[in-house]
Each structure stands twice: as C-alpha cells, then as structure tokens.
Amino acid sequence: MSVAANGTAEGEKGRIVARGLSHAFDAPARGRGEERAPVLEDVGLEVRAGEFFCIVGGSGCGKTTLLRILAGLLRPEAGEVSVGGRTVEGPRPEVGFLFQQPVLLEWRTVLENVLLPLEVGHGGARRGPWRGRKSSEAKRARALELLAGVGLEGYEHHRPDQLSGGMQQRVALARTLLPDPEVLLMDEPFGALDAITRGAMQTLLLGLWERLGRTVVFVTHDIAEAVFLADRVAVMGGRPGRIEAVFPVDIPRPRPASLRYEGHFAARCRPVYDIMENLHGPLRGEGTGE
Ligand SMILES: Nc1ncnc2c1ncn2[C@@H]1O[C@H](COP(=O)(O)OP(=O)(O)OP(=O)(O)O)[C@@H](O)[C@H]1O
Ligand SMILES: [Mg+2]
Numbered sequence: 001m002s003v004a005a006n007g008t009a010e011g012e013k014g015r016i017v018a019r020g021l022s023h024a025f026d027a028p029a030r031g032r033g034e035e036r037a038p039v040l041e042d043v044g045l046e047v048r049a050g051e052f053f054c055i056v057g058g059s060g061c062g063k064t065t066l067l068r069i070l071a072g073l074l075r076p077e078a079g080e081v082s083v084g085g086r087t088v089e090g091p092r093p094e095v096g097f098l099f100q101q102p103v104l105l106e107w108r109t110v111l112e113n114v115l116l117p118l119e120v121g122h123g124g125a126r127r128g129p130w131r132g133r134k135s136s137e138a139k140r141a142r143a144l145e146l147l148a149g150v151g152l153e154g155y156e157h158h159r160p161d162q163l164s165g166g167m168q169q170r171v172a173l174a175r176t177l178l179p180d181p182e183v184l185l186m187d188e189p190f191g192a193l194d195a196i197t198r199g200a201m202q203t204l205l206l207g208l209w210e211r212l213g214r215t216v217v218f219v220t221h222d223i224a225e226a227v228f229l230a231d232r233v234a235v236m237g238g239r240p241g242r243i244e245a246v247f248p249v250d251i252p253r254p255r256p257a258s259l260r261y262e263g264h265f266a267a268r269c270r271p272v273y274d275i276m277e278n279l280h281g282p283l284r285g286e287g288t289g290e
Helices: 063-071 110-118 136-149 165-177 195-212 223-229 257-261 263-280
Strands: 016-028 034-047 052-057 078-083 095-098 183-187 215-220 232-237 242-248
Touching (some): 052 063, 052 223, 063 078, 063 095, 063 215, 095 165, 110 136, 165 195, 195 223, 223 263
Parallel strands (some): 095 183
C-alpha cells in the first residue's frame, strides 16, 4: 500500500473509524456540587471514504459531542477514532468542521474570511496541502474558485453584514474547503436557514460533494434533509447517546430537488421517523421547519 506525504495510507484516505466512544461532562447535581453526566456510551461507526453519512437525533443526544470527538476538538473518556488510518489526537488540516452559524469576522471581506485558515492554526500554510509552498496568488485564486463554486462570484469584496444568512453560510463552506480537507464534518449547517434557502444549500452541497469526492458527516434534526443527502443515515438517541440504527439510502444520484415530493422518498423517510418517534415520542412539524 502506498503512503501519502502526510503518512496516510492511500486506500484509507477519508475513511473514519470510531470504536467504543464514551464521554461524560461535569453537570450540576442537586445540592451536591457537580457530578459526571454521561453523554455518549459505546458509540461506534465506520464511514467509508467519499461517503455522505448523515446523523439524525433529537436535541441533547450527543451529536455535537460526537462530531467534536471525530474532529479532535474533544478527547473522549473511552474509545478511539481514526481518520485516514491515523488515530485522531487533535485537530488536523485533513478534517474540516462547519458549524451551525457561519462565524465570520465582520471586519474582513468575504475573500479575507475564506483565506483565514491559511493564516492561523492547524489549517495554516505550514501543514496540509498548501505546506507553505504555494504563493499567496495561488491561494487567492483557489479561494476565488471556491467562492464561485458556492455561487458567490463577484462578492469577494463584500463584508459579511452585506450578505444574507445563506450567503454567509456559503462563505463559511468555502473557508472550510480551502485547506482541501479529506473529511468534512457539518453540524446542522443549514439549521438556521429558511426552508427555501435550505433546499438550495442542500442541492449546492450535493453538487460540491459529487465534484470533490470528499467524505461528509452531516448532523441534522431533519429526517427528510438526512435522507435527501445521505448514502446512509444513522439515528442517534438515548441518554447517554448511542447509534440506534443505520439505514442505507439507495436512491440514485444526482437527486433532483423534486425528489422530496415523490412517494418512494417518503417511504425511505418512514423507518427513520418510526425509530425517532420511539425514542422521542410523536414529532411535530418534521421537515417543515416548525
Ligand atoms: N461542554 C459541555 N459541558 C457540559 N455539558 C455539556 C457540554 N457540551 C455538551 N454538554 C451536554 O451534553 C449533552 C449533549 O450535548 P450535545 O451538544 O452533544 O447535543 P446535541 O445532540 O448536539 O444537541 P442539539 O441537537 O440540541 O445540538 C447535553 O445534555 C449537553 O448539556
Ligand atoms: Mg448540537
């Protein structure tokens, strides 16, 4: 097996394996200071290289905690994670993270926000695909290319407060893609958007994913969003959180936006809904933004 410059075995690139993850946080206990509240218990998952993997689950079941562990932002109390065949011990440029809110620097232009990962921290120019070799002109050209890829050509000199919420999230997506991550972890990235913008963002993300061929782990509350996007959907639930079931979604791609209104699409959503309902009770307004 050949080994890439960053020590990753080529066949493993973008593959995620997590085994036996358990974690607890300090939580206030009634009248007795603090106690440990278990949040994840024996969570395991394998995501194939290049797969689009969605995780759905109710609020507080540990989805964000799990993503933070996969990203190396949080050390689990038990278990381990590898990405690309290498054990995760901290944040790495091969793993990108997109949050629910775009978190842009208001005083910087769109282009300067996208270039940020190459200036600071682990995604910087010293490591990862850029490794300090590329000129600032090449970085700028790549940032402009990614901005065009997310439909923001011509907006590079705008400031974030001159953009809509959906446009700001597209800037954040371009910024996450700039270090060319093998794996993209997305934590309810479209949760704050209205239904029409969210649908457009889903289509845009699928187009990018089909072009770039990267592994995506996407967390959402919305069953229809998960089924529309995913190769497989994992349902998380319980306290402490566990993976309760994993469903393959064998709907051919490319998937048109109108797919959401097909009977066979609803049939794919139904078993996911049934498990969620078992875990959380009847769900109101699922997929309708209520
Ligand atoms: N840093 C922390 N310190 C203490 N408790 C925490 C911390 N982060 C999360 N928790 C607790 O862990 C549990 C799971 O939180 P987490 O954010 O992973 O849930 P989630 O599934 O992402 O929820 P949501 O869908 O609302 O985003 C919650 O009970 C939360 O209060
Ligand atoms: Mg969360």
